[in-house]
Amino acid sequence: IDMVIMTHLHFDHSExxxxxxxxxxxxxxxxxxxAYNPGLYxxxxxxxxxxxxxxxxxxxxxxxxxxxxxxFTPGHTAGSQSVLIDTEKGRVIICGLCAIDxxxxxxxxxxxVWQVIPPGIHTDAREAYNSMVRIKEMADIVVxxxxxxxxxxxxxx
Numbered sequence: 350i351d352m353v354i355m356t357h358l359h360f361d362h363s364e365x366x367x368x369x370x371x372x373x374x375x376x377x378x379x380x381x382x383x384a385y386n387p388g389l390y391x392x393x394x395x396x397x398x399x400x401x402x403x404x405x406x407x408x409x410x411x412x413x414x415x416x417x418x419x420x421f422t423p424g425h426t427a428g429s430q431s432v433l434i435d436t437e438k439g440r441v442i443i444c445g446l447c448a449i450d451x452x453x454x455x456x457x458x459x460x461x462v463w464q465v466i467p468p469g470i471h472t473d474a475r476e477a478y479n480s481m482v483r484i485k486e487m488a489d490i491v492v493x494x495x496x497x498x499x500x501x502x503x504x505x506x
Contacts, residue, residue, distance in 0.1 A: 352405075354419060356445030356494070357429040358384045360395045366402050373405040375413065377421055380428025381406060383472075390426075390472065422446060422484060424477025425468060431484055438506040439489025446477055446484075449496035453485055468495075 354375045384394045409421045416435035425446035432443040448468045455466045467477035490506045
């Protein structure tokens with residue numbers, strides 16, 4: 350494995366970063382900056398998990414390979430990112446905000462007010478909302494990392 354894309358650096362997502370000894374680890378600059386100074390969110394980050402890794406810092410939306418992008422999608426964390434992949438079946442975005450399908454497809458009664466519902470854990474609800482709307486508008490398929498249905502699928506898309 351040559352590259353690992355970290356959607357964010359919460360401890361439950363970054364515990365095994367250093368196991369990928371030959372990989373570049375792609376992290377947003379805003380995420381790295383925040384992880385070193387998280388304030389009241391300090392319990393969510395464990396620097397020892399990524400310190401010493403071969404980190405490739407990106408700033409904003411970046412095309413890593415033809416048809417594979419990281420998108421700056423803050424809100425869940427200060428520098429969370431999502432992964433956009435152009436496929437034959439459409440544009441797939443792996444959502445970096447720890448969401449479930451219902452966050453992107455709220456009940457009809459709620460859609461009269463909100464297009465999406467930000468996840469319960471976030472550093473900025475407004476940024477999370479805007480990032481989710483952006484993802485929903487750009488993607489043909491949204492992969493949510495915390496929805497059990499994601500892990501029941503044999504393939505995506």
